[in-house]
Amino acid sequence: MRKDKLIMDEQKKKVRRLLKERNAIMLAHNYQPPEIQEVADLCGDSLELSRKAAKTDAEIILFCGVHFMAETASILSPDKTVLLPRLDAGCPMADMITAKDLEHKLKELPPMPVVTYVNSTADVKALSTICCTSANAVQIVNSLDVPEVLMIPDRNLARYTAARTKKKVHYWNGYCPIHDRLKPEELQKAKNNHPDALFMAHPECRPEILEMADAILSTSGMLKFAGESDRRSFIVGTEVGILYPLKKSCPGKNFFPASETMVCPNMKKMTLTDIIRSLEHLEGEVKVDEKIRLPALEAVRRMIELSV
Numbered sequence: 001m002r003k004d005k006l007i008m009d010e011q012k013k014k015v016r017r018l019l020k021e022r023n024a025i026m027l028a029h030n031y032q033p034p035e036i037q038e039v040a041d042l043c044g045d046s047l048e049l050s051r052k053a054a055k056t057d058a059e060i061i062l063f064c065g066v067h068f069m070a071e072t073a074s075i076l077s078p079d080k081t082v083l084l085p086r087l088d089a090g091c092p093m094a095d096m097i098t099a100k101d102l103e104h105k106l107k108e109l110p111p112m113p114v115v116t117y118v119n120s121t122a123d124v125k126a127l128s129t130i131c132c133t134s135a136n137a138v139q140i141v142n143s144l145d146v147p148e149v150l151m152i153p154d155r156n157l158a159r160y161t162a163a164r165t166k167k168k169v170h171y172w173n174g175y176c177p178i179h180d181r182l183k184p185e186e187l188q189k190a191k192n193n194h195p196d197a198l199f200m201a202h203p204e205c206r207p208e209i210l211e212m213a214d215a216i217l218s219t220s221g222m223l224k225f226a227g228e229s230d231r232r233s234f235i236v237g238t239e240v241g242i243l244y245p246l247k248k249s250c251p252g253k254n255f256f257p258a259s260e261t262m263v264c265p266n267m268k269k270m271t272l273t274d275i276i277r278s279l280e281h282l283e284g285e286v287k288v289d290e291k292i293r294l295p296a297l298e299a300v301r302r303m304i305e306l307s308v
């Protein structure tokens, strides 16, 4: 055990040295393993990370997350090299709709804006009217001067939004397998075990789970809410990686997963060894072609303009 820790400490030092030598910035999503979040320059949610990295003078963005996140970094920072140390770290929800699927769906519907969750591929963003995050989805839909919208790819985020807008929300039947698997019975067990805890749910959870929530929040929203609350205990309805930044930012408070099974295997693929290899050999580059990048950037930019 002690030997493993020594090896990991050496790897972390090596990562920091390589980052400096390469003039690289390391980003880690809130769901990444603790040893990766510990060594990163910035931790947070995917869009927030890409926006911050775009403003730095780093030549390389090393993204510890999944493929669509590295694409978003490339969309916002076309002049930087974006590395994803594990190119096989994908997002099953993002992959549930392709550009072809979307084109087909649009032919079935009367003309309406497409509101696309940032958890989507660049190809799909490029065909979209505007992007949204889990934090601003309702605001984005309400800001559009139309009676109907199509929301993709997450049916749960779409149903959450539909319940908070007067507009008709059509949606794609995609979902995050990690959030969608949380069932009321399992959550009820966690609530019974921790009767004093507030339950924070992510909008990617099913509607019946959201009905049981004290607060419905994005990952960044959870960090803010827990920090500002005068309550000491929280049940957390999102991927378990978030427990690390929650405990770090709120020492003395208690956080319990709504279910130990809420683990995203793609978010756990990357290791310090992969990161070292990627930085040493510039392996795992993700670059969005200009034909896709420019319309995708438009959809992201419209969202940013509406949500500041």
Ligand code: SF4
Binding pocket: 066, 090, 091, 092, 093, 094, 119, 176, 177, 178, 179, 239, 264, 265, 266, 267
């Ligand atoms: S937690 Fe869900 S939405 Fe996030 S990367 Fe994993 S599968 Fe995709």
